[in-house]
Amino acid sequence: xxxxxxxxxxxxxxxxxxxxxxxxxxxxxxxxxxxxxxxxxxxxxxxxxxxxxxxxxxxxxxxxxxxxxxxxxxxxxxxxxxxxxxxxxxxxxxxxxxxxxxxxxxxxxxxxxxxxxxxxxxxxxxxxxxxxxxxxxxxxxxxxxxxxxxxxxxxxxxxxxxxxxxxxxxxxxxxxxxxxxxxxxxxxxxxxxxxxxxxxxxxxxxxxxxxxxxxxxxxxxxxxxxxxxxxxxxxxxxxxxxxxxxxxxxxxxxxxxxxxxxxxxxxxxxxxxxxxxxxxxxxxxxxxxxxxxxxxxxxxxxxxxxxxxxxxxxxxxxxxxxxxxxxxxxxxxxxxxxxxxxxxxxxxxxxxxxxxxxxxxxxxxxxxxxxxxxxxxxxxxxxxxxxxxxxxxxxxxxxxxxxxxxxxxxxxxxxxxxxxxxxxxxxxxxxxxxxxxxxxxxxxxxxxxxxxxxxxxxxxxxxxxxxxxxxxxxxxxxxxxxxxxxxxxxxxxxxxxxxxxxxxxxxxxxxxxxxxxxxxxxxxxxxxxxxxxxxxxxxxxxxxxxxxxxxxxxxxxxxxxxxxxxxxxxxxxxxxxxxxxxxxxxxxxxxxxxxxxxxxxxxxxxxxxxxxxxxxxxxxxxxxxxxxxxxxxxxxxxxxx
Amino acid sequence: xxxxxxxxxxxxxxxxxxxxxxxxxxxxxxxxxxxxxxxxxxxxxxxxxxxxxxxxxxxxxxxxxxxxxxxxxxxxxxxxxxxxxxxxxxxxxxxxxxxxxxxxxxxxxxxxxxxxxxxxxxxxxxxxxxxxxxxxxxxxxxxxxxxxxxxxxxxxxxxxxxxxxxxxxxxxxxxxxxxxxxxxxxxxxxxxxxxxxxxxxxxxxxxxxxxxxxxxxxxxxxxxxxxxxxxxxxxxxxxxxxxxxxxxxxxxxxxxxxxxxxxxxxxxxxxxxxxxxxxxxxxxxxxxxxxxxxxxxxxxxxxxxxxxxxxxxx
Numbered sequence: 001x002x003x004x005x006x007x008x009x010x011x012x013x014x015x016x017x018x019x020x021x022x023x024x025x026x027x028x029x030x031x032x033x034x035x036x037x038x039x040x041x042x043x044x045x046x047x048x049x050x051x052x053x054x055x056x057x058x059x060x061x062x063x064x065x066x067x068x069x070x071x072x073x074x075x076x077x078x079x080x081x082x083x084x085x086x087x088x089x090x091x092x093x094x095x096x097x098x099x100x101x102x103x104x105x106x107x108x109x110x111x112x113x114x115x116x117x118x119x120x121x122x123x124x125x126x127x128x129x130x131x132x133x134x135x136x137x138x139x140x141x142x143x144x145x146x147x148x149x150x151x152x153x154x155x156x157x158x159x160x161x162x163x164x165x166x167x168x169x170x171x172x173x174x175x176x177x178x179x180x181x182x183x184x185x186x187x188x189x190x191x192x193x194x195x196x197x198x199x200x201x202x203x204x205x206x207x208x209x210x211x212x213x214x215x216x217x218x219x220x221x222x223x224x225x226x227x228x229x230x231x232x233x234x235x236x237x238x239x240x241x242x243x244x245x246x247x248x249x250x251x252x253x254x255x256x257x258x259x260x261x262x263x264x265x266x267x268x269x270x271x272x273x274x275x276x277x278x279x280x281x282x283x284x285x286x287x288x289x290x291x292x293x294x295x296x297x298x299x300x301x302x303x304x305x306x307x308x309x310x311x312x313x314x315x316x317x318x319x320x321x322x323x324x325x326x327x328x329x330x331x332x333x334x335x336x337x338x339x340x341x342x343x344x345x346x347x348x349x350x351x352x353x354x355x356x357x358x359x360x361x362x363x364x365x366x367x368x369x370x371x372x373x374x375x376x377x378x379x380x381x382x383x384x385x386x387x388x389x390x391x392x393x394x395x396x397x398x399x400x401x402x403x404x405x406x407x408x409x410x411x412x413x414x415x416x417x418x419x420x421x422x423x424x425x426x427x428x429x430x431x432x433x434x435x436x437x438x439x440x441x442x443x444x445x446x447x448x449x450x451x452x453x454x455x456x457x458x459x460x461x462x463x464x465x466x467x468x469x470x471x472x473x474x475x476x477x478x479x480x481x482x483x484x485x486x487x488x489x490x491x492x493x494x495x496x497x498x499x500x501x502x503x504x505x506x507x508x509x510x511x512x513x514x515x516x517x518x519x520x521x522x523x524x525x526x527x528x529x530x531x532x533x534x535x536x537x538x539x540x541x542x543x544x545x546x547x548x549x550x551x552x553x554x555x556x557x558x559x560x561x562x563x564x565x566x567x568x569x570x571x572x573x574x575x576x577x578x579x580x581x582x583x584x585x586x587x588x589x590x591x592x593x594x595x596x597x598x599x600x601x602x603x604x605x606x607x608x609x610x611x612x613x614x615x616x617x618x619x620x621x622x623x624x625x626x627x628x629x630x631x632x633x634x635x636x637x638x639x640x641x
Numbered sequence: 642x643x644x645x646x647x648x649x650x651x652x653x654x655x656x657x658x659x660x661x662x663x664x665x666x667x668x669x670x671x672x673x674x675x676x677x678x679x680x681x682x683x684x685x686x687x688x689x690x691x692x693x694x695x696x697x698x699x700x701x702x703x704x705x706x707x708x709x710x711x712x713x714x715x716x717x718x719x720x721x722x723x724x725x726x727x728x729x730x731x732x733x734x735x736x737x738x739x740x741x742x743x744x745x746x747x748x749x750x751x752x753x754x755x756x757x758x759x760x761x762x763x764x765x766x767x768x769x770x771x772x773x774x775x776x777x778x779x780x781x782x783x784x785x786x787x788x789x790x791x792x793x794x795x796x797x798x799x800x801x802x803x804x805x806x807x808x809x810x811x812x813x814x815x816x817x818x819x820x821x822x823x824x825x826x827x828x829x830x831x832x833x834x835x836x837x838x839x840x841x842x843x844x845x846x847x848x849x850x851x852x853x854x855x856x857x858x859x860x861x862x863x864x865x866x867x868x869x870x871x872x873x874x875x876x877x878x879x880x881x882x883x884x885x886x887x888x889x890x891x892x893x894x895x896x897x898x899x900x901x902x903x904x905x906x907x908x909x910x911x912x913x914x915x916x917x918x919x920x921x922x923x924x925x926x927x928x929x930x931x932x933x934x935x936x937x938x939x940x941x942x943x944x945x946x947x948x949x950x951x952x953x954x955x
Binding site: 125126128129130132133134135136137140141143144145217221224225228229230231244247248251252255258261262265266269270273274368371373375376397401402403404405406409410412413414417418419420421422423428431432435436467469480483484486487 | 655656659660663664667668670671765778779781782783784785786787790791793794798805851852853855856857858859860861862863864866870871874875878889890892893894896897900901908911912914915918923926927930931934935938948949950951
């Protein structure tokens with residue numbers, strides 16, 4: 001017997017459902033197995049070829065034959081007939097055990113949940129005590145009290161499994177009683193029982209159904225186990241458990257006896273569990289249809305962009321640390337859906353390039369593409385990423401591991417989630433120093449303390465021993481910066497490093513970036529959606545929209561005379577402290593999703609200046625500043641007037 | 642850490658107390674009169690009274706409970722109604738058998754479950770993942786005693802690699818001990834390994850999507866190191882939480898699987914005691930099992946605290 005009380009936390013079953021029911025064939029089979037089970041239970045007398053109890057010692061322990069399809073047992077009884085009659089016992093057992101568990105557990109759980117106080121305390125302590133005893137032992141003790149037999153064993157299992165229903169009902173009541181509508185119902189004078197019936201019972205239904213399916217499977221396994229050890233169904237009655245009990249004694253003479261009842265149990269439990277998984281998933285997700293990746297891929301295949309050679313437009317910079325040319329990133333198999341197209345830019349030593357744009361414009365993805373850490377299904381298909389003169393795209397994964405940390409590193413948006421909660425912050429910095437620079441434990445630790453001190457953490461030796469959750473957001477981000485700079489990389493990618501922080505802390509962190517850049521001289525790729533932050537920290541700004549760069553310029557030039565309508569929109573949407581009264585203008589609409597980009601200028605469907613010429617692909621043009629707009633010149637003129 | 646242990650230990654005292662009250666009062670409700678069972682139908686009233694007094698059954702239940710508890714905390718769980726053996730002695734004699742099965746099957750469940758769950762999580766939707774998921778789905782539907790029968794048929798009766806029945810004490814021969822527990826432990830551990838694999842997979846998939854994994858990779862730490870140190874440590878937090886439950890399940894399952902392999906463990910003792918309505922024996926077995934569960938819970942709580950700094954009292 002597997003006295004596995006239904007565990008409420010088997011989240012892994014979602015995947016089981018996804019795969020096993022991806023073709024709904026298997027669900028159909030599961031349903032059919034259960035229907036067959038119930039039909040056999042109902043019509044066992046008609047269907048079974050023999051009387052399941054009729055003995056024939058002359059024909060004992062026979063192997064399968066045309067007379068006895070599944071052979072005969074030690075008393076010469078027909079195995080097939082006993083198996084079919086066993087269906088009846090299985091159905092009765094599952095129904096009885098589960099019903100008792102529900103009828104006992106739910107009302108009691110509702111009651112103690114609603115009453116609270118001593119009732120709740122005493123019952124819950126008893127439940128805890130029962131749960132701490134192995135389930136089969138509980139059942140055995142109850143059977144000791146009641147005596148063996150199918151119905152008595154089911155009462156025992158019912159009591160055992162009622163604890164999970166009790167806890168479930170109590171939990172729902174505790175959650176619901178604090179809901180506003182229940183409280184207001186009480187205020188307007190609705191009686192306790194009415195509140196319970198009208199408001200709480202409907203909310204209990206979904207988890208109850210899930211718990212029932214879990215319990216049915218568990219009861220079936222437990223009943224078989226109890227019958228197997230002789231405390232459930234008593235001989236000569238045919239249950240799958242008792243059949244296995246007699247089979248066990250004759251394994252060396254006829255092992256086949258164990259096969260039919262075993263398969264019957266497995267198939268039934270499997271069918272119940274699978275259907276339970278489907279129900280649980282349906283309820284869990286509200287039966288919401290998820291967008292399917294393959295549909296998106298099919299839709300976007302038409303918008304395959306031209307890999308135009310625009311690298312000529314990218315001016316060479318002195319002391320260039322990073323140079324990205326014609327980079328293209330796609331998601332999905334085959335041609336894939338483009339996420340980033342024709343992206344080219346360079347950053348010099350000691351320079352900070354801001355990558356700005358709305359969510360979904362591809363700026364974070366650009367940073368991850370440089371590190372080759374984009375994650376599942378994403379890959380670069382064209383272009384080059386040159387860091388310190390080395391083309392990163394041509395490196396092996398192992399070589400890339402060397403580059404990360406040593407030559408390029410990254411600071412993430414949320415410092416509290418980008419540090420591992422299980423280790424001290426000092427451990428996480430020292431780890432990098434030991435792994436990347438081969439320092440000894442002691443060297444790494446003293447260097448860690450130095451670094452923490454350098455990024456402005458007071459009492460660094462003490463803080464190094466703190467866990468991330470013990471630090472404030474600002475302190476945690478300083479730790480993350482210290483770790484990123486621990487191996488003195490030539491390029492630092494900062495992905496919205498101040499967005500998750502308190503406004504007062506933001507400025508301190510920006511100042512820290514500036515100081516550290518003065519000292520270490522690294523190039524910074526600063527990804528942000530906040531133009532005020534970009535204006536503060538960046539030397540140059542590249543504006544991204546729908547996976548491509550639409551404008552790039554020195555920070556002053558961009559702010560004083562934006563040339564792309566999108567840049568103008570972004571600037572106009574920036575709040576200024578001085579003019580608070582007029583409503584902030586916004587850019588209408590949203591960034592189109594990858595695969596749904598307009599064929600020509602990707603901004604055209606949101607642009608106030610669109611013309612017929614915007615229907616075709618627009619190249620980046622210009623010399624010291626670049627813009628991707630056919631009307632850039634006339635718009636600049638307009639702005640100047 | 643010491644504070645955590647003390648805290649947990651203190652919390653366990655009331656639990657053990659409640660379990661003892663429950664088992665004592667419950668077993669005292671048994672329908673048959675133990676005195677009758679012992680003296681038989683032909684006994685005189687006088688004989689009946691003597692036995693009744695010897696068993697202490699003439700005293701009120703509260704007094705009997707306090708006496709029983711007083712002796713129990715000193716390690717004396719009473720005397721069997723039937724063969725006058727000490728319950729403590731009988732339980733202690735069987736305990737190593739059941740503990741062997743539970744421990745070896747837990748080891749198998751953890752090793753197989755973690756390995757399968759990790760393999761599945763690393764390559765979601767690959768054939769490894771599908772195979773592991775399929776295995777886990779089946780593993781949870783297979784009755785352990787049936788699986789035991791099949792293992793006996795194949796590996797003991799047919800291939801003769803392992804003995805079909807019996808148990809050899811670890812102290813007698815470690816090799817024979819291993820041979821005698823390996824089949825029952827596989828039969829017992831399979832469904833738990835399936836449950837653990839599912840838990841590991843879902844925890845691991847969740848952890849691998851965390852920022853700190855990508856951040857660790859961004860510092861150039863190797864995929865292997867990130868996986869073993871950063872991901873597994875965090876993924877084990879929820880797994881450890883289900884582990885103590887799974888070990889309780891294994892302890893109960895051992896009682897049944899013992900029957901398949903004709904092993905004289907606590908299961909045989911408990912089933913016999915139930916058949917004979919041997920009240921002190923049932924009480925003793927339940928109490929010892931709960932004590933074991935409590936020790937397991939304490940151990941998993943400590944491991945949980947080690948893995949998850951947020952769970953430590955500050």
